[in-house]
Amino acid sequence: MAQRHFLETFGRQPGIVLADINPLFLNALLPDPFLAAHLDGNRYAKSKLTRVVMYDRAEALAPVRRTLAQSRPVYALFVSQKEMQEKAVRLPQIDGYGWVVADDVPGKAVILKLTPSNE
Numbered sequence: 001m002a003q004r005h006f007l008e009t010f011g012r013q014p015g016i017v018l019a020d021i022n023p024l025f026l027n028a029l030l031p032d033p034f035l036a037a038h039l040d041g042n043r044y045a046k047s048k049l050t051r052v053v054m055y056d057r058a059e060a061l062a063p064v065r066r067t068l069a070q071s072r073p074v075y076a077l078f079v080s081q082k083e084m085q086e087k088a089v090r091l092p093q094i095d096g097y098g099w100v101v102a103d104d105v106p107g108k109a110v111i112l113k114l115t116p117s118n119e
Contacts, residue, residue, distance in 0.1 A: 002079040002109035003029045009103045009111060015073035016063055020087055026077075037063050039076070039090045061092045064114070068094070074114040075102065084110040 003026060006017065014033045019026055026036035067074050076091050076099060078084035091099055094114070102113035 002077055005103075005109045006075070006077050006111055007031070010073070010075065013073050015075060016067040017075045017077050018064070018091065019077040020083070020090075021077070021079075035063065035067075039087060040092065061094075064092050064094065068097070068114070076112040076114075078110040078112075081110055084112070088112065 002019075002021070007030070011031070014031075016035045016037055017026065017030065018037055018039050020039050021036070023036040023038060027034075030036055064074050076084075076088070078087065088099065091112070096117050097114050098117050099112045100115050101110065103109075103111040
């Protein structure tokens with residue numbers, strides 16, 4: 001449901017989507033040229049069906065920096081307001097940028113967008 005809401009809202013502005021959803025699963029649902037990635041170096045919600053490749057926070061930040069260098073948007077997708085409140089602290093922090101609510105419809109997903117601090 002969160003993925004569908006995200007595409008309805010931002011499907012014409014492809015970029016990177018950070019989420020605590022298994023990126024293999026989310027990438028299968030997102031059209032090209034979207035890319036799903038972890039919020040950070042922590043494991044996303046555990047799954048008994050997949051093994052997880054772990055990486056540190058610096059490695060988690062690399063795709064975000066590359067996306068910004070290409071002038072493409074960086075989003076964070078949360079399945080609910082509650083999840084956003086609990087997990088937004090895990091989002092990467094980049095000098096000169098801040099996370100702002102791009103879309104928050106009650107009962108649906110919450111989408112944040114990384115924007116220059118001067119906007």
